[in-house]
Amino acid sequence: MTVENQVQLITYPDSLGGDLKSLNRALSSFFPDMFKGGIHILPPFPSSGDRGFAPINYLEIEPAFGTWSDIKAIGEKHSVLVDLMVNHISMQSKYFQDFLKHGHKSEYAELFLTLDKFWNNGEPVKKDLEKIFLRRPKPYSTFTIEDTGEKKRVWTTFGKEDPSEQIDLNVHSAKTKQLLTAFFKNFSNNNIKIVRLDAVGYIIKKPGTSCFFVEPEIYQFLDWIKEMADSMNIELLPEVHTHYKTQYKLAKHGYYIYDFILPYTILETLFSQSNKSLYKYLKDRPEKQFTMLDCHDGIPVLPDLEDLINTTEAIKVLDVCEERGANISRILTDEHKAEDGFDVHQINGTYYSMLGNDDDAYLAARAIQFFVPGIPQVYYVGLLAGENDYESVHKSGEKREINRHNYTFEEIRTSMETEVVQRLFELIRFRNEHPAFNGDFKVLESEENEIQLNWTKDEQYCTLFIDLKEKKTVIDYLDKDGEDNRYTV
Known part of the structure; x- marks a missing residue:
């Protein structure tokens, strides 16, 4: 399958109207022909x-x-992307529930990694343990097998609960590969065109390693799953939060990757009014990427x-982001902290709020994203220039809910009436x-407080110019009539 080089939407199944039928109606009524690149539906399962x-x-x-x-x-109208949490499955799944009852006698026992x-x-x-990249205080949970009363410790990378959900x-189990193949067959039968392999970096556990992106074993698994996905005409998008060189x-192995560097780099560029970090980054960067500014994380x-x-x-x-209401997630393992103790994992907030609800700054950020090579994704909250949802954080206790507001149709209509969303x-x-x-992408020389990015294909061209001090964004381009034109964003 060829991924369309056009804008994709990221949304929860219930975030634009309440369910999947409402999502389809919203796409047809409010955003017709806008998301030609596809729709990433966050887990609807x-x-x-x-x-x-x-x-x-x-x-x-x-x-x-x-x-x-x-x-x-x-x-039928959009390429649909869904997530496969290739690293884990719910404790409530029939597979693990059977294991909890029968232990090693369960027909699904091979699916799970017990510490023995x-x-x-x-x-x-x-x-x-000290080398493992932890996402919770310890990488395992203890369960009691119903038939025998035996205590079994099972690998659980994620989850706030103990035992983990x-x-x-x-x-490595043949049983697991059979299960994953069944999931992919179901995706193929239901018109899924792209599968994001969520948390794939954690799949290989090996003593003496970080148990994160363990080479070469991870490539062996990816080669297997890619061959299987290719046979069903499904494109893969591995999702790995790690040092950019690992990405x-x-x-280099031919996979699409996520540009997790761009969102922070654009924030820094707009705050500092300097193109230095952005230009340095764009000099040596794979083009086969999905770009984003914001997402559910x-x-x-x-x-x-x-x-x-x-x-x-x-x-x-x-400091600027926190002044504007963002909250911070921290790194748990010392190994991944900076030498000076800097330990920020993620900044949680809407991109629009981080930019001070400044329409011009926000449109400049989106223009940079759209001009940087890659498949651009726009998160539904960002699409509607949503502001920080503090009430959801308070109700749930989950920091990331600050950027996960569910919109009613009336809220969508109201947001669409704003100038920033229309722009x-x-x-x-x-x-x-x-x-x-x-066509071909170039970074053009410019003053430090300016950005100039250019695309050309045959006689066609478009050039982005941003004055970082004034937050003025214009695009010069050749229009359909072959005339030079200028578009003020």
Whole structure:
């Protein structure tokens, strides 16, 4: 499959109207022909937590959202992207529930990584634990097998609860590969064109390593799953939050990667009114990427931008974001903190709020994103220039809910009436339609407080100019009539 080089929308299944039928109606009524690149529907499957990211299975759609026929209907007009949490599955899944009942006698026992498959006698080794990239205080949970009363410790990378709701899969098992293949067949039967391999960096567990992006084993797994996906005409998008050089290794293997560096870099560029960091980054960057400014998670900082940021400057960026209402997620493991103790993992807030609800700054940020090579994704809150949702954070206790507001149709209509959203719509249409974006990209020399990015294809061209001090954004381009034209964003 060829991924369309046009703008994609990222949304939860219930965030634009309440369910999948409403999402389809919103796409037709409010955003017709706008998301020609596709729709990334965040997990619509039955789930026991983490707003869909603890799936119980991938063979059904959560009834509150709709059915597979609703997904297929959206897929008739848009390429649909869904997530596969390839690292884990819900504790509530029939597979793990059977294991909880029967232990090693369960037909699904092979799916899970008990600690006795990792350490002798199942006893964690302190020096090994110290090397693991932790997402919770310890990488395992203890469960009681119903039939025997035996205590079993099982690998659980993610989850706030103890025991965790998210149980890691043993990807070395033939049983696991059979299960993943069944999920992909179901995706193919229901018009899914792209699958994001969420948390794929954590799939390989090996003593003496960080248990994160373990080479070469991770490539062996990716080669297997790619061959399987290719046979069903499904494109893969591995999702890995790690040092950018690790991401680049994936790109060299031919995979699309996520540009997790760009969101922070654009913030710094606009706050400092300097193009230095952005221009330096754009000099040596794989083009086969998906770009974003915001998503259901926060703005990545560490480990994604390790060695790319000056922590003194980063603290200035964080201070501005926090003054504007953002909250911060921290790194748990010392290994991934900066030498000076800087430990910011993500900045949580809406991009529009981080830019001070400044329409011109926000449109400048989107213009940079759309001109940087890659498949641009726009998160639904960003599409509607949403502001920080403090009430949802207070109700849920989840920091990331600050950027996960669910919109009613009336709220969508109200947001669409704002000037900033109408300007963004116009910019999206320009990015979708101008042929130069399928050509060659250049960073043009400019003053430090300016940005000039250029695309050319045959006689077609478009050039972005941004005055960072005035936050003035204009695009010079050749129009359909072959005339030179200027568009003020």
